[in-house]
Amino acid sequence: MKLMDIFGALKRDMDFIERQLYRSIEGDDELLSETSLHLLKAGGKRLRPVFVLLGGKFGNYDLEKLQHVAVPLELIHSASLVHDDVIDDAGTRRGKPTVKAKWDNKVAMYTGDYIYAKALMLATQLENPELHRILAKAMVQMSVGEMEQIRDFFNTDQSVRHYMLRIRRKTALLIAISCQLGALASDAPAKVHSLLYRYGYNVGMAFQIRDDLLDLCGTEKSIGKPPGSDMRQGNITLPVIYALQEEELREPLLQEIHAIRAEGSEADTSRAIGMILSSPGISRAEQLADRFIAKAMDALECLPESKTRNHLKEIALFVNKRSY
């Protein structure tokens, strides 16, 4: 378990980040603290803070400073999830009730607004306008990606390029800037920021493709929610786009997707998933994820050899692991 070793090496610092994360949402308002804490406690891998700290290792590593990057990035990620759950009408996330399910949509919306603002407030404690600018730009792109996602629900005519643009905004950018800003806040050389950005971008793309694959290939136990959730929401992911490119499969699969749309949130996706699994869609998506990981590795090769660089390699391999 090499990934455990990486987290092991960072454990003390990540424990500090975890505490600061909880502290960041204390004290303004009882309800907001409660909903935000509920959201943060639902957990997650804290991948973005890990990338910030690893990025920081390429410069003058200073945890006091890096917390003002790591905590905001995890908060921005969390805020986007709580707004996502409103859109997806999601009852659970990682096996726990969502804020919108435990409270309601309105509370979830303002919880997200609060956490976004809080993230920026913490980041602005660093006297670094460039960092503020990169963060705000990424938030714009994320919100564009989220709107695209709504508009593309059940759009079965979208291209691979279109899908990639969407996941770039939705996922890859925030991971890219996590790596970049860790280095930036630590005054690492500019060349290092941009290599880490490239690494993070490519890892983020692979990460989202793998996540989309998991929703089709995983089990309820392995993914913490019923498989096929994306299809029921109308989220047309890469393996589906590829499957729709198969001449003999296109029409029957379109019919299945239309039926799922008509049946709504309780729709049976097993036939559609069966079709996709038996198509080249899965392996083609896997190949594309592999290509992104290869590009991430290329970016790493240009960085000086170090323990940290090895850690980043291990994370890239972990992200791309077939866990279904």
Added chain:
Amino acid sequence: MKLMDIFGALKRDMDFIERQLYRSIEGDDELLSETSLHLLKAGGKRLRPVFVLLGGKFGNYDLEKLQHVAVPLELIHSASLVHDDVIDDAGTRRGKPTVKAKWDNKVAMYTGDYIYAKALMLATQLENPELHRILAKAMVQMSVGEMEQIRDFFNTDQSVRHYMLRIRRKTALLIAISCQLGALASDAPAKVHSLLYRYGYNVGMAFQIRDDLLDLCGTEKSIGKPPGSDMRQGNITLPVIYALQEEELREPLLQEIHAIRAEGSEADTSRAIGMILSSPGISRAEQLADRFIAKAMDALECLPESKTRNHLKEIALFVNKRSY
């Protein structure tokens, strides 16, 4: 019409700000541009940009710089309105359909997220971490105020102090920093920032009290929506809190409010409004607004005499004008 004179003096610059406001939401995404434009075109007095420009007159007035404060502040205000409309389930604002009514709640939520992020992105073009910090802090406070407002719906036991804390966050802070940041971005002396903040804070408090009075004392024609909207939403405003302090009125008014709550969004508020209008609640709220305006004037007295200072005086008087 002295207020017209002020806007007349600023007209060319405000036209520029208006164009930049429209430009700011162009080009990222067709739907987001459309919804954001719809929101901005619904208009408003552009009070926050006016305050930014007037604040700027106390230093080295530079419109190129000030746009990066004025546009973000109007955007933040607009984003808060579009999220407000989701919460209030509002069909119209200023006589026009809201984003949530013309599209839906999800589109309105992401439109707000986008405009917030865009506001920050524009503000970070100024190399001024202090300004970024003040802006982000105000956004945190605004989101806290919004959550408080939801939680306080139909809370008939709230104190005047509690109401004031809420409108401080909801309204006064953003107006306060509009005045302050205009001066800050123009390198006016620190003493001037804080006097302008004090002026803006007090004007903002009076502004919200007047707005709350208008909802009780205005007509559908004068306020662009049916009077009593606040009561139907459960928003307990200052005149209501004062009226509830009247011993012989408390019980019957509570009963009316409970009935309004039970009847929902179509409830008849005329009896409740009648009770409040015949109570000392209106004049006591007016007196409090007057006191805030007097404090705003005190802050102005400490500033050097100038045409701009006179303009700020006129705006304070205008805000406090009884237009019902």
